[in-house]
Amino acid sequence: MGGGPAKLRPVQPIISISKLSKTYATGQQALKNVDLEIRRGEIFGLLGPNGAGKTTLIGVVCGIVTPSAGTVTVAGHDILRDWRAARTMIGLVPQELTNNAFDSVWGTVRFSRGLFGKPPDAARLRRVLEDLSLWERRDSRVMTLSGGMKRRMLIAKALAHDPQILFLDEPTAGVDVELRQGMWQAVRRLRDAGATIILTTHYIEEAELMADRIGVINHGEIVVVDDKAALMRRLGRKQLTLELQAPLEAVPAALAARGLALAAGGRELVYTYDAQAEASGIADLLGELEQVGIGFRDLRTTQSSLEDIFVDLVRERR
Amino acid sequence: MNLHAIRAIYLYEMARTGRTLLQSIVAPVVTTSLYFIVFGAAIGTRIAEIEGVAYGAFIVPGLVMLMLLTQSVSNASFGIFMPRFTGTFYEILSAPVSALEIVIGYVGAATTKSVVLGLVILATASLFVPLRIAHPAWMLGFLLLTAVTFSLLGFIIGVWAEGFEQLQFVPLLIITPLTFLGGTFYSIDVLPPAWQTVTLFNPVVYLVSGFRWSFYEIADVRVGVSLAMTAAFLAACLAAVWWIFKTGYRLKA
Numbered sequence: 349m350g351g352g353p354a355k356l357r358p359v360q361p362i363i364s365i366s367k368l369s370k371t372y373a374t375g376q377q378a379l380k381n382v383d384l385e386i387r388r389g390e391i392f393g394l395l396g397p398n399g400a401g402k403t404t405l406i407g408v409v410c411g412i413v414t415p416s417a418g419t420v421t422v423a424g425h426d427i428l429r430d431w432r433a434a435r436t437m438i439g440l441v442p443q444e445l446t447n448n449a450f451d452s453v454w455g456t457v458r459f460s461r462g463l464f465g466k467p468p469d470a471a472r473l474r475r476v477l478e479d480l481s482l483w484e485r486r487d488s489r490v491m492t493l494s495g496g497m498k499r500r501m502l503i504a505k506a507l508a509h510d511p512q513i514l515f516l517d518e519p520t521a522g523v524d525v526e527l528r529q530g531m532w533q534a535v536r537r538l539r540d541a542g543a544t545i546i547l548t549t550h551y552i553e554e555a556e557l558m559a560d561r562i563g564v565i566n567h568g569e570i571v572v573v574d575d576k577a578a579l580m581r582r583l584g585r586k587q588l589t590l591e592l593q594a595p596l597e598a599v600p601a602a603l604a605a606r607g608l609a610l611a612a613g614g615r616e617l618v619y620t621y622d623a624q625a626e627a628s629g630i631a632d633l634l635g636e637l638e639q640v641g642i643g644f645r646d647l648r649t650t651q652s653s654l655e656d657i658f659v660d661l662v663r664e665r666r
Numbered sequence: 667m668n669l670h671a672i673r674a675i676y677l678y679e680m681a682r683t684g685r686t687l688l689q690s691i692v693a694p695v696v697t698t699s700l701y702f703i704v705f706g707a708a709i710g711t712r713i714a715e716i717e718g719v720a721y722g723a724f725i726v727p728g729l730v731m732l733m734l735l736t737q738s739v740s741n742a743s744f745g746i747f748m749p750r751f752t753g754t755f756y757e758i759l760s761a762p763v764s765a766l767e768i769v770i771g772y773v774g775a776a777t778t779k780s781v782v783l784g785l786v787i788l789a790t791a792s793l794f795v796p797l798r799i800a801h802p803a804w805m806l807g808f809l810l811l812t813a814v815t816f817s818l819l820g821f822i823i824g825v826w827a828e829g830f831e832q833l834q835f836v837p838l839l840i841i842t843p844l845t846f847l848g849g850t851f852y853s854i855d856v857l858p859p860a861w862q863t864v865t866l867f868n869p870v871v872y873l874v875s876g877f878r879w880s881f882y883e884i885a886d887v888r889v890g891v892s893l894a895m896t897a898a899f900l901a902a903c904l905a906a907v908w909w910i911f912k913t914g915y916r917l918k919a
């Protein structure tokens with residue numbers, strides 16, 4: 349795996365999903381005509397409410413769920429025709445905490461490496477376990493681990509065969525704050541070593557913190573995919589709220605062009621502006637207010653987070 | 667061929683036996699010993715010889731078969747049922763392993779256990795009754811063929827079962843009765859003619875008969891027929907396994 353600074357990384361897709369649909373035997377349509385490209389070397393955040401189809405999408409790419417229609421290629425290998433080449437490249441950390449209770453941590457990690465066709469390599473596995481603070485517990489039976497440790501053990505299993513692509517389905521559910529930081533550091537290190545990472549999470553701050561690009565899925569459809577920064581710029585807003593000294597009946601005509609709105613029964617004036625624009629226009633606005641004689645007691649600004657964007661997007665589609 | 671994967675699955679399954687050595691080896695040995703004490707030493711001395719073979723010795727091949735069938739089925743079914751039940755099967759589905767490799771790993775391990783167990787039981791039997799093996803190569807051949815075939819059947823049951831009840835249902839309610847009625851404890855010649863015909867629909871008759879022939883050269887049906895029937899059953903199990911993986915039956919959503 350050849351690492352390199354972010355700017356030199358080519359923007360070619362490592363996973364191409366095209367017109368992918370999945371209808372379960374129950375008749376539930378979990379994916380509807382999904383098109384998605386994951387770029388080599390990026391951290392991609394897949395966001396969506398419960399039941400949106402995140403796990404199903406991951407399941408199809410990893411070979412656990414049979415697609416109903418559409419194609420998926422991994423580094424050019426079709427996941428159905430060329431499944432062996434495709435799967436060798438992928439590591440999966442499932443959402444559910446599943447484990448063979450009676451095995452030792454070491455045994456289960458070694459099993460994973462063999463299963464993916466790699467020769468035994470104790471030094472490599474040791475590094476994987478150390479990175480996830482599990483080395484001390486290598487001889488413990490899996491059932492004696494705490495929930496967070498089990499989660500990290502699943503990550504160790506997924507990394508045991510040195511995959512180039514790592515799927516993390518809600519990896520930090522049940523992991524404490526400190527270990528979560530450690531986990532993210534490990535993920536970043538992987539990315540810096542050239543791996544591609546796709547993660548789903550319900551903690552939106554996490555996607556905001558970690559992901560290079562973000563895709564939002566809802567009701568089995570991809571709603572939006574974009575660079576995190578672009579997404580926040582495109583959909584994010586910033587608001588300036590002025591608490592007025594005297595309530596207003598209406599926005600004065602002189603200020604009509606600025607797109608102001610009244611709130612709190614006329615006691616607040618709200619100015620919405622593009623957070624990323626060169627000039628916010630705040631200075632001009634305050635000058636104009638003084639000219640028309642509107643005084644204010646206090647002011648505050650708020651910025652819509654990815655969470656607000658996410659909630660807006662999901663609500664729109666309902 | 668993903669040899670590392672076959673090795674991983676095989677060793678994993680063998681390690682599972684290691685952990686459950688008591689159930690896997692000791693329990694069947696104790697059970698068969700009880701049979702030999704009761705039927706061989708206690709009651710057997712009062713039962714007439716069958717075609718020149720003492721009753722205690724006569725039942726040895728049948729008892730080995732009884733253990734071989736039940737243990738192959740329960741071992742193999744448990745081996746594949748557990749990862750399905752706990753959810754860890756996701757890993758095997760997502761791994762670059764073919765159906766054939768999965769089957770070789772699981773069924774290979776179950777077969778190994780069964781063959782070892784069969785030999786251990788034979789050794790145990792030789793402590794109780796005088797044992798004579800006329801055709802050791804044939805004996806091993808039948809042992810291996812039966813172990814493979816019923817481990818495959820166990821694999822199928824392990825994929826089909828949706829709970830522990832179903833997992834135990836087949837060994838308990840189908841394999842055991844078929845074995846008892848399949849000439850384990852008697853030659854089917856002793857049955858009335860009508861029942862002899864019915865018995866010929868029991869596949870276990872052919873296994874026991876062929877296996878017993880390799881010991882004492884006495885058989886209820888010709889050896890060639892025994893071999894052909896076992897092979898046919900093996901082919902049927904292979905076809906079922908092939909279908910399971912082709913359709914993803916109960917393995918994939």
Ligand SMILES: Nc1ncnc2c1ncn2[C@@H]1O[C@H](COP(=O)(O)OP(=O)(O)OP(=O)(O)O)[C@@H](O)[C@H]1O
Nearest residue numbers: 372374376378397398399400401402403404405919
């Ligand atoms: N094996 C299955 N059989 C039938 N329906 C299923 C199956 N698995 C998932 N579904 C349905 O498919 C839809 C998508 O489920 P999926 O698990 O992909 O959602 P998700 O986005 O991962 O949700 P969550 O955030 O809760 O994990 C849901 O309506 C779910 O009930």
Ligand SMILES: [Mg+2]
Nearest residue numbers: 402403443517
């Ligand atoms: Mg999910």
